[in-house]
Amino acid sequence: MDEEKRKDILERLKNGVVEFDEDMVREAAQEALDVGMDALDAIMNGLVAGMEEVGELFDKGEYFVPEVLMCADALYAGLDILKPHVKKEDIKVSGQVVIGVVEGDVHDIGKNLVKMMFEVAGFEVIDLGKDVPLEKFVEESLNANADIVALSAMMTTTMLGMPKVIEMIREKNPNAKILIGGAPVSKESAEKWGADGWAPDATNAVKEAINMVRGLKKEVMGEE
């Protein structure tokens, strides 16, 4: 396959995501498969590259929630087509994340954005959904041997569940790192409740997670 064709397809995948044009993404993804392009290449250098740009646009304030949500739709439209064709051994996982919205809270739009950015960054994500019973975070993080447990809450009432989860996880799964976020959750509360990390938005959530995982690997490998 000639390089020019590859570039063209990658460009369309990327632009399709950035311009939230689902049709453009679907067409390009299908074409990538038809011309025998490596699916992982198409995902990483097309779709994910697009989503990274979206993240930057969001950081700059150029994009806001509706655009990011629509970009996500375009991204997932492409992933649906390409993912089944990725060779298992090619997948490099940056880490295992268990994410969910805490018990009593049904606001999951923010969580969905954070989840997507994690997937884009190569994390394997187990999404527990919304209104997740507090114990479930502990169970699932143990089952999945998660590196990171990410908790989201959008209400001042439900965020009070966070310190409880943190305490339970500390007790039963001390190796997992805990990342928390959501509009009412502040850096101060994260510190007070003993979380390992906090972020104000989805792009920073991933940055924070990457730092945390690095820290985790260092601890495990006994590096300084």
Place this chain on the structure above:
Amino acid sequence: MTSKHKIIFQPEGKRGEFEEGTTILDAAREVGVDIEAICGGKLTCGKCQVIIEQGMENLSPVTDDEKRLLDKRKAGKNYRLACVTKFYGDVVVYVPEESRGGEQIILKEGVELSVAINPAVKKYYLELPKPHLKDDLGDFERVLAALKEDYKIENVEIDYEVLKKMPDVLRDADWKVTVSIWNDREIIDIQPGYRVEESYGLAVDIGTTTVVGYLTDLRTGKVLAVDSMMNPQVTYGEDVMSRITYAMQYEDGLEKLNEKIVDGLNKILENVCREAGISTDEVSEMTVVGNTGMHHIFLKINPQHIAIAPYVPALHRSHDVKARDLGLNITKGGYVHVLPIEAGWVGADNVAVLIATEPYNQDEMCLVIDIGTNGEIVLGNKEKLVSCSAAAGPALEGAHIKHGMRAATGAIEKIRIDPETLEPEYRTIGNAPPRGICGSGIIDAAAELYRAGIVKKNGRFNLDLDSPRVREVDGNPEYVIAWADETAIGHDIVMTQKDIREIQLAKGAMCAGAHILMKELGVEHVDRVIVAGAFGNYIDKMSALIIGLVPDVPVERIESVGNAAGVGARIALISREKREEANRIARNVEHIKLAVHPSFEKEFSMAMYFPHMDKKRYPGHKEILELRGAE
């Protein structure tokens, strides 16, 4: 053998034939003409006046007592009291407006509605036979006997506090008393003498921010005095959620919050009674509306479960509780009637709005929307009603907006921006130098920034404009509405990119909620938009359409009805039918749970655009922009 005589009642023209010597009142009751006879024919009230059109000569003579009363009421010629006047020949009687029972009140504040007056508390005047050795019936039984004899009222009980004072009241008043009966089944007060015409109730709207009380005459529905105050709970949090959080976090949290509101209501009660010149224990009932959070806290019910999914309230139906159990200082035996809750967050305040605006009686497709923190929305007509709550948050009222403030002196309440020069014109409350922007100004600002092309349809600032007012500070775009030297605060008043984002979230949630309800009912447009909530009065309707806060509708089809929740509370105070209607409606409105609605996320994203990402849903938008341009 006595002969029969004909009687005709005007203006209805109802007629009948009666035995000689029947009173006009009895005849009227028999043929179904409603004449007010509130003292029950004891020649005390003088309300049962009628005008004799024909047959003056066929009547019993006027007694001294009757004459005295007629004079007192300044009755004209040919007037008689129906309860005592007997007829001995054919007569034609005219029942004047003021003597007709089944009175209606026409409400004209925001909503126009006529309600038949039928309060839960009614007063009855009794003249009891003095007990003596041969008639040693108990006091309560004596009252019961008189109620049955004079008013055909049976099966009533008595409040314990009233029972305690009854023997003394009866004797001190020489056995002439007025009893207050609640819902035809319980005596909740006994007063010496003739007090039937002094019957009062207090209707209360407990808003998260403001509490209003209306002292109402239960016999006419008229408001005698109004008082309002900031909800004294604000010290424990601005919004409902933070107050519930407070109640959850501290053991005595609920108690404190409850105490605050009860103290506040007692203060309101005192103030309105002072203004009307009555004492607080003359108030015999209270009705209360409020959102589900306020409702629970007022009743001292743990509000925790309504704050957490699946948002289940302690009860849906209306509830009556003794005022004294809550520490409220109306008459000791009096009740508080709390209106029903529709669903989770669509509370008693919304039910009150519904009984005040009656969308369920309309042919037209009505959207009733409360532009506020909780954003309750109801859509429908006489066929069906659906509701949802869209949790817009307080941004539209000024919270989380950099220069947002409450509607107070110096608040910018109106803004226009010239699309050519990009220069603004604004008006402040009290024409004072500006201190900030209040709700209506915030909606105006968003609409005008968009109309002038300073903010794009996706909410992003356009920085390619040549105006010193459009600028970037530390990478954050903003528009200067007032330069520092014009203001009272010494620095520029601006609208920032982040402010616009907050507005988008809030308006997006409301607009998405409305469109989802429209989809649920399968309609593409609504005929009328009814904006409830005091805040709605001040919003510029055109601006609301320009940003797409409400669905597309001709601007003249948007009506602000003001504090319709308060009106609903007043209606419940004077109408038992409306109380039943409230319970029925609360049960029948179908609640749509946006939280689990599959298209919420999509609708929400689309609705965050100005006016909407899907332009087809706003076919009238161009016209609105032109109308605004031509202003």
